[in-house]
Amino acid sequence: MATLGIHRDFLQDFVRLERPVQQKVVDTILKFEQTAHTGAHLEKIAARDQRLKSIRIDRKYRGIVLVPDTGDQHTLLRVDTHDEAYAWARNRRLSVNAATGHMEIRDEEIIDSALQTMSVEPDEQAKPLFAHVSGADLTRLGIDDQILRFARLVTDIQLLETLSGTLPRGQYDVLIGLAAGFSVEEVWSEVVGTAAEPFDPDDLSAAMLRTPDKVALVEGPDELVELFAKPFARWRTYLHATQREVALRTYSGPAQVLGGPGTGKTVVALHRARQLAAQGGRVLLTTFTTTLTQALRDSLRLLETDDEILSRIDVSTVDQVARRAVGGRFTLLTKNEEHEVWRQILRRRSSDFSESFVAEEWRQVALAQDLADLDGYLTAKRSGRGRRLGPVQRAQVWRILAEFEEHLVEGDLHTFETVCRSAARLLEGNATKPYDHVIVDEAQDLHPVRWRVLRAAVARGPNDLFIAGDVHQRIYDNRVSLGALGIQVAGRSTNLTINYRTTAEILNWSCGMLSGEKIESLTGDLVSLTGCRSEVHGSRPELFGASTKTAELERLARTVEDWLEAGVLPEEIGIAARSAPLAQEAVTALARVGIAAEHVSRERSVSTGQVPTMTMHRMKGLEFRCVAVIGVSSHALPATAAITPLAEDSATHWNDLRRERCLLFVACTRARERLVLSWHGEPSPFLG
Numbered sequence: 196m197a198t199l200g201i202h203r204d205f206l207q208d209f210v211r212l213e214r215p216v217q218q219k220v221v222d223t224i225l226k227f228e229q230t231a232h233t234g235a236h237l238e239k240i241a242a243r244d245q246r247l248k249s250i251r252i253d254r255k256y257r258g259i260v261l262v263p264d265t266g267d268q269h270t271l272l273r274v275d276t277h278d279e280a281y282a283w284a285r286n287r288r289l290s291v292n293a294a295t296g297h298m299e300i301r302d303e304e305i306i307d308s309a310l311q312t313m314s315v316e317p318d319e320q321a322k323p324l325f326a327h328v329s330g331a332d333l334t335r336l337g338i339d340d341q342i343l344r345f346a347r348l349v350t351d352i353q354l355l356e357t358l359s360g361t362l363p364r365g366q367y368d369v370l371i372g373l374a375a376g377f378s379v380e381e382v383w384s385e386v387v388g389t390a391a392e393p394f395d396p397d398d399l400s401a402a403m404l405r406t407p408d409k410v411a412l413v414e415g416p417d418e419l420v421e422l423f424a425k426p427f428a429r430w431r432t433y434l435h436a437t438q439r440e441v442a443l444r445t446y447s448g449p450a451q452v453l454g455g456p457g458t459g460k461t462v463v464a465l466h467r468a469r470q471l472a473a474q475g476g477r478v479l480l481t482t483f484t485t486t487l488t489q490a491l492r493d494s495l496r497l498l499e500t501d502d503e504i505l506s507r508i509d510v511s512t513v514d515q516v517a518r519r520a521v522g523g524r525f526t527l528l529t530k531n532e533e534h535e536v537w538r539q540i541l542r543r544r545s546s547d548f549s550e551s552f553v554a555e556e557w558r559q560v561a562l563a564q565d566l567a568d569l570d571g572y573l574t575a576k577r578s579g580r581g582r583r584l585g586p587v588q589r590a591q592v593w594r595i596l597a598e599f600e601e602h603l604v605e606g607d608l609h610t611f612e613t614v615c616r617s618a619a620r621l622l623e624g625n626a627t628k629p630y631d632h633v634i635v636d637e638a639q640d641l642h643p644v645r646w647r648v649l650r651a652a653v654a655r656g657p658n659d660l661f662i663a664g665d666v667h668q669r670i671y672d673n674r675v676s677l678g679a680l681g682i683q684v685a686g687r688s689t690n691l692t693i694n695y696r697t698t699a700e701i702l703n704w705s706c707g708m709l710s711g712e713k714i715e716s717l718t719g720d721l722v723s724l725t726g727c728r729s730e731v732h733g734s735r736p737e738l739f740g741a742s743t744k745t746a747e748l749e750r751l752a753r754t755v756e757d758w759l760e761a762g763v764l765p766e767e768i769g770i771a772a773r774s775a776p777l778a779q780e781a782v783t784a785l786a787r788v789g790i791a792a793e794h795v796s797r798e799r800s801v802s803t804g805q806v807p808t809m810t811m812h813r814m815k816g817l818e819f820r821c822v823a824v825i826g827v828s829s830h831a832l833p834a835t836a837a838i839t840p841l842a843e844d845s846a847t848h849w850n851d852l853r854r855e856r857c858l859l860f861v862a863c864t865r866a867r868e869r870l871v872l873s874w875h876g877e878p879s880p881f882l883g
């Protein structure tokens with residue numbers, strides 16, 4: 196029987212189709228699977244590449260199928276309305292990359308016309324972008340004749356970038372790498388990797404088999420139905436070569452994977468967890484919140500069905516691990532209770548330090564560095580803390596911190612930090628560790644006390660710690676240096692750059708919001724989002740200002756109505772607000788027009804059939820087809836209560852502002868296809 200490959204771009208089209216059309220696509224493909232050998236239902240089309248044929252879905256829609264010259268391996272490349280599908284196919288050509296042996300698609304006509312324009316009107320003044328690279332090197336990197344001619348003429352990186360969806364992907368990546376200043380060898384190891392076994396450059400069927408990140412081979416109808424049932428979970432089937440390598444490699448010690456939003460860090464973490472558990476290891480897969488642990492559990496279930504393997508993966512927050520390690524019952528102070536304790540101590544001592552200052556000093560300095568006595572505190576580094584303290588002031592502050600700790604001990608009271616501290620000490624003392632491997636997602640927000648728990652929960656050695664995170668998405672005030680915690684990742688760090696979630700329009704707009712911010716990595720270097728890109732295009736984010744909150748919420752309701760009418764499911768929409776009360780008001784505004792919505796909180800996760808509304812903090816790590824960020828008003832973002840006054844502590848003030856900006860960035864980058872931002876009154880300065 197003919198086998199059918201599904202190209203990943205096709206799934207991208209599939210999710211955008213209305214449901215009845217989706218069903219027809221599935222039926223057509225199932226029928227195709229059974230009768231492909233006859234070839235009768237494939238129609239010839241006027242295309243440059245004669246191997247492209249069309250398949251009828253219904254009166255309006257057509258699929259484009261690649262039928263190679265040899266073998267019976269067909270690949271579904273595209274589904275669209277008749278005219279769009281034919282227009283797409285007309286000028287495409289498929290080829291085999293000479294360096295990787297992977298299948299590539301190009302829009303030959305656009306490349307030809309770019310070549311023509313450049314040869315007729317050469318820019319005599321400008322230097323060709325790749326003048327410094329020899330033809331032999333370009334050929335070795337897989338650049339073929341047509342693209343070589345282009346590479347010899349192009350002088351402008353912007354032109355190169357605008358052709359990203361037109362040039363064959365592997366060759367585009369090579370040119371972008373070289374244009375960004377990487378050496379031939381660096382580009383070779385990044386894009387090509389290891390040299391492919393000798394192959395036939397005309398054998399497209401074999402090329403497809405070598406391209407698992409683009410083409411998934413479906414073995415039978417069940418697998419196909421499963422693929423279509425969860426089209427967004429493409430990551431189960433298509434891992435990018437770098438993702439696969441990072442997920443499955445053996446590391447001699449702690450390793451980390453970095454990358455901007457939506458680059459697949461969680462996907463890599465999930466594949467790694469499954470792989471290590473399948474090899475018999477006891478794995479902790481941990482992340483920041485319980486909402487996220489639930490999302491990880493659901494995703495793991497999509498990836499692995501073997502209960503025995505799943506039973507070896509513990510998906511828990513660090514706090515849950517710490518509580519289990521400490522055992523017994525204890526009383527946790529709420530934030531308000533904790534502040535009350537600080538307030539009383541400060542009042543008793545007639546101190547003019549503020550509660551938030553001493554509370555932060557305890558968290559960011561004393562606990563972060565696990566300081567045991569005044570001597571330690573007198574010489575401790577206070578980086579990130581703006582207000583300078585002389586020795587006398589330090590001694591005063593230490594007495595306040597010590598009194599706070601005594602109060603906790605006397606009342607048998609705890610905060611999550613003290614539970615973690617006790618857990619880390621217990622685990623450090625135990626020769627037997629609860630896990631063989633620890634995998635951390637959303638690592639950028641973990642406080643050092645939590646890192647100590649993780650470090651102590653696994654013995655040092657190969658594959659001990661695997662860390663995934665993005666410091667641009669740091670939305671809590673936890674600064675950490677992995678090195679200071681004894682976690683060395685030098686030489687075992689990889690950066691992912693391709694965003695699989697968001698359209699280029701949403702990603703670029705969101706990244707623009709952070710440009711100019713100085714953001715430090717977990718190892719202390721400054722990092723940027725340069726290179727993070729999306730291959731998918733869509734509409735630009737929409738911005739809308741209203742004069743009143745009521746008008747803004749009415750507009751939100753209309754937007755959500757439009758999305759639902761277009762076939763988006765309620766749970767595929769996410770509404771984010773800076774504050775929980777505004778997110779709750781959105782529920783009421785939607786209910787007023789008959790849309791079922793609910794507020795997602797620690798206790799309540801996203802449920803089917805309801806439009807979820809939540810705080811921006813809760814959006815972290817989640818994703819939705821359509822996102823509306825509401826209340827992006829000057830009086831709400833940055834939130835006044837979250838910003839330390841400049842006069843009190845300037846460094847903390849600027850950190851707080853950056854964190855609020857990152858929070859908006861996180862909320863916006865949760866959107867796959869549509870993003871709408873709205874405000875009432877004046878817009879937030881972050882939108883400037």
Ligand SMILES: Nc1ncnc2c1ncn2[C@@H]1O[C@H](COP(=O)(O)OP(=O)(O)OP(=O)(O)O)[C@@H](O)[C@H]1O
Nearest residue numbers: 429430433434435456457458459460461462695696
């Ligand atoms: N190789 C892939 N093929 C298809 N889809 C992918 C691939 N890798 C990731 N994705 C999809 O991209 C989206 C983002 O992936 P993921 O959540 O792992 O990214 P992330 O880097 O952890 O994001 P963030 O840091 O923003 O939370 C998900 O929908 C995921 O299914």
